[in-house]
Amino acid sequence: MLTRNTFLFALVALLMGACTTDPNSPGLEYMPDMYRSPAVEAYVDYGMDPYHFGEAQYDSLNHRLSARKPADGSIAYAGDVQPYNMPYPYPNTTEGYEEAAELKSPLPTTKANIERGKEVYEIMCIHCHGEAGKGDGAISKNGHIKGIPDYSGKLKDLPEGKAFHSIHYGKGLMGSHASQISQYERWQVVQYVKVLQNGGTMPEFDENGNMMAAGAASAEEATEEVAPEETEG
Amino acid sequence: MNLQSSRPSWGRKAIHGLVLLLAVTLTTSAFAGIFDEGDAANGETVFNANCAACHSITNEVVAAPGLGGISERWGASDELLVKWIQNPQGAAESGDPYIANLVETYVGVYGWMSAQAVSEAEIKDIMAYIKAGPAEGPADGGDVAACPTYDELQASDDNDSAAIWFLILLVLFVIIAISSTNIQRSVKNAHRESEGLEPLPNVSYGEAVRAWAWKNIVFVSIIGLFVTAYVVTVAYQEAMDVGVYEAYEPEQPIKFYHSIHVCENEVDCQYCHSSASKSKHAGIPSTNVCMNCHKGIKKGSRWGEKEIDKIYAAIGFDRTSGQYIEDYEQQPVMWNKVHNLPDHVFFSHQQHVTVGNLECQNCHGDVATFKGGRIAPVEEVAAYADANPGAGIIKLTKPTLTMGWCIECHNKAKVNVVTSDNGYYQEVHDRLKEGRGYEEMLRYMEDEKITVKDLGGWECSKCHY
Numbered sequence: 001m002l003t004r005n006t007f008l009f010a011l012v013a014l015l016m017g018a019c020t021t022d023p024n025s026p027g028l029e030y031m032p033d034m035y036r037s038p039a040v041e042a043y044v045d046y047g048m049d050p051y052h053f054g055e056a057q058y059d060s061l062n063h064r065l066s067a068r069k070p071a072d073g074s075i076a077y078a079g080d081v082q083p084y085n086m087p088y089p090y091p092n093t094t095e096g097y098e099e100a101a102e103l104k105s106p107l108p109t110t111k112a113n114i115e116r117g118k119e120v121y122e123i124m125c126i127h128c129h130g131e132a133g134k135g136d137g138a139i140s141k142n143g144h145i146k147g148i149p150d151y152s153g154k155l156k157d158l159p160e161g162k163a164f165h166s167i168h169y170g171k172g173l174m175g176s177h178a179s180q181i182s183q184y185e186r187w188q189v190v191q192y193v194k195v196l197q198n199g200g201t202m203p204e205f206d207e208n209g210n211m212m213a214a215g216a217a218s219a220e221e222a223t224e225e226v227a228p229e230e231t232e233g
Numbered sequence: 234m235n236l237q238s239s240r241p242s243w244g245r246k247a248i249h250g251l252v253l254l255l256a257v258t259l260t261t262s263a264f265a266g267i268f269d270e271g272d273a274a275n276g277e278t279v280f281n282a283n284c285a286a287c288h289s290i291t292n293e294v295v296a297a298p299g300l301g302g303i304s305e306r307w308g309a310s311d312e313l314l315v316k317w318i319q320n321p322q323g324a325a326e327s328g329d330p331y332i333a334n335l336v337e338t339y340v341g342v343y344g345w346m347s348a349q350a351v352s353e354a355e356i357k358d359i360m361a362y363i364k365a366g367p368a369e370g371p372a373d374g375g376d377v378a379a380c381p382t383y384d385e386l387q388a389s390d391d392n393d394s395a396a397i398w399f400l401i402l403l404v405l406f407v408i409i410a411i412s413s414t415n416i417q418r419s420v421k422n423a424h425r426e427s428e429g430l431e432p433l434p435n436v437s438y439g440e441a442v443r444a445w446a447w448k449n450i451v452f453v454s455i456i457g458l459f460v461t462a463y464v465v466t467v468a469y470q471e472a473m474d475v476g477v478y479e480a481y482e483p484e485q486p487i488k489f490y491h492s493i494h495v496c497e498n499e500v501d502c503q504y505c506h507s508s509a510s511k512s513k514h515a516g517i518p519s520t521n522v523c524m525n526c527h528k529g530i531k532k533g534s535r536w537g538e539k540e541i542d543k544i545y546a547a548i549g550f551d552r553t554s555g556q557y558i559e560d561y562e563q564q565p566v567m568w569n570k571v572h573n574l575p576d577h578v579f580f581s582h583q584q585h586v587t588v589g590n591l592e593c594q595n596c597h598g599d600v601a602t603f604k605g606g607r608i609a610p611v612e613e614v615a616a617y618a619d620a621n622p623g624a625g626i627i628k629l630t631k632p633t634l635t636m637g638w639c640i641e642c643h644n645k646a647k648v649n650v651v652t653s654d655n656g657y658y659q660e661v662h663d664r665l666k667e668g669r670g671y672e673e674m675l676r677y678m679e680d681e682k683i684t685v686k687d688l689g690g691w692e693c694s695k696c697h698y
Contacts, residue, residue, distance in 0.1 A: 026478045
């Protein structure tokens with residue numbers, strides 16, 4: 001009797017030790033029914049949940065997406081930026097790319113927009129296009145993707161509509177970033193890309209952060225004056 | 234000596250040879266075609282700047298057909314090749330049958346190539362570079378050793394397996410002890426028999442132990458006390474681990490390494506987890522996000538083509554032609570969810586990332602050293618905070634993803650209601666300026682900071698509703 005208890009104790013200790021070290025097991029749960037949501041949540045496989053569904057439902061729900069794609073033609077509603085979520089009119093063809101050159105940014109060029117564009121650029125673009133837009137991001141430096149064009153070189157005169165088109169559909173090896181960057185943010189990124197096309201020189205702003213509407217010649221002088229403060233990295 | 238004297242003559246010979254070669258080159262190059270006598274080194278530079286985004290110099294399709302062996306297969310004149318590169322549509326209008334065939338075969342699939350601003354001399358160099366072929370050895374990615382994973386960083390002293398061996402030895406020892414007492418008794422009995430004494434009473438093992446324990450009651454009590462204390466401690470620790478998911482790292486359908494993507498290739502967390510700033514969920518990237526890079530990167534540094542092929546199988550991409558397969562039944566990659574919060578608690582990434590401006594590492598640790606998704610144990614996060622004092626990580630002590638951990642942070646995290654630029658705290662800031670709000674603020678500021686707790690971060694209904 002006593003020996004059997006000893007063995008049992010050893011076995012339990014062994015099992016307890018084993019279940020905490022297996023990285024495939026999340027460990028013990030207390031009252032697991034409180035962990036499972038009956039309301040549908042994203043990233044939950046409801047077929048795996050024995051608490052709310054029986055065997056029959058298990059088969060129909062197992063390995064199915066809980067979050068679904070929006071219906072075709074849906075327009076995202078998000079308050080102020082809703083006008084920017086309208087469908088993009090140009091097709092994903094060479095002709096569409098050329099036509100997109102006429103597209104103009106609906107956003108005014110402001111300091112806040114450019115700064116937000118820089119934030120998004122540093123999340124979404126920098127690992128390929130590089131900090132200064134020279135096409136020398138880490139992925140390019142590591143030799144994985146080559147030939148990324150320089151904004152201030154080959155793409156210096158790229159119109160903003162074409163830049164927007166390229167983010168929306170992708171271009172060459174670059175894939176579409178439409179699912180990651182909203183149209184509003186895309187225009188902000190394009191504003192920052194225009195700064196990079198200009199060699200990183202920021203335009204001149206008035207005290208409200210709006211771009212100064214100055215003549216080309218005087219604006220050039222002005223940017224030279226403020227260049228030491230305003231130039232990015 | 235011998236070597237020394239022989240060298241100059243060797244060098245002279247080489248120089249003579251070179252001069253001769255150069256002379257021959259110069260005379261022939263005047264009549265050579267576009268595929269002869271270019272400068273391959275310059276060609277590589279020009280190619281990488283203008284062509285490499287879509288073309289490879291082998292037969293591999295990148296975003297357009299590979300150019301390997303173009304000198305053998307180009308079937309039109311040299312002038313047309315130059316024109317085809319500088320102005321493809323213009324070259325197509327020439328009506329050359331070979332160009333017409335190219336247009337028919339490829340333009341429908343890959344689209345028109347944009348006109349390239351390269352000179353004839355540069356095209357010559359490019360052709361020489363293509364002819365020379367890729368350099369020996371594949372272009373290696375970043376220095377793998379510079380980006381170790383967390384388990385490579387840790388000294389691998391395997392305590393767990395040691396404990397198992399200890400248990401096995403203990404069991405063996407007990408078995409030997411039991412069997413040896415039987416042997417001892419039979420030996421003793423044999424001895425007594427030889428001396429003509431009665432054999433010892435045949436007591437069971439349990440009775441023998443009990444008799445022995447009664448005889449040595451003090452010793453047994455002390456041992457018993459230690460054993461009880463040990464069992465209680467272990468049981469308490471095990472009970473405290475219930476509902477704690479630290480170091481949970483389930484196997485995933487694809488051997489994805491965070492260290493390769495974040496550390497080696499410097500991809501931002503929010504590139505793939507792009508909804509972290511906009512939604513409750515940080516988001517698992519869908520396959521199209523993978524393809525933004527892996528359309529071009531077809532070979533991984535650790536598992537080669539095997540793991541990347543799983544992405545292609547999910548989305549329907551043909552690695553040889555570099556094209557998506559039409560009418561393919563796409564399947565999502567079924568990643569295993571790692572960070573599971575109970576249903577009775579509400580958590581939003583947006584609130585913490587966008588409003589709170591927290592670093593991802595604050596909760597997730599040094600993901601740049603991770604392999605798959607993993608819940609960072611709180612000790613690891615604290616060690617990371619010590620190693621990176623500038624990163625703004627709040628040091629915590631309670632196990633990751635437990636409620637103790639949440640409220641510990643809400644008590645420590647400082648809210649900057651004044652400089653926060655996202656407007657979220659504007660209303661709070663206005664109310665704290667005067668009247669009763671001002672008195673409240675003075676109370677908050679007793680510890681010289683306004684914490685999340687001060688603003689209601691410890692209210693039950695903040696997270697449980």
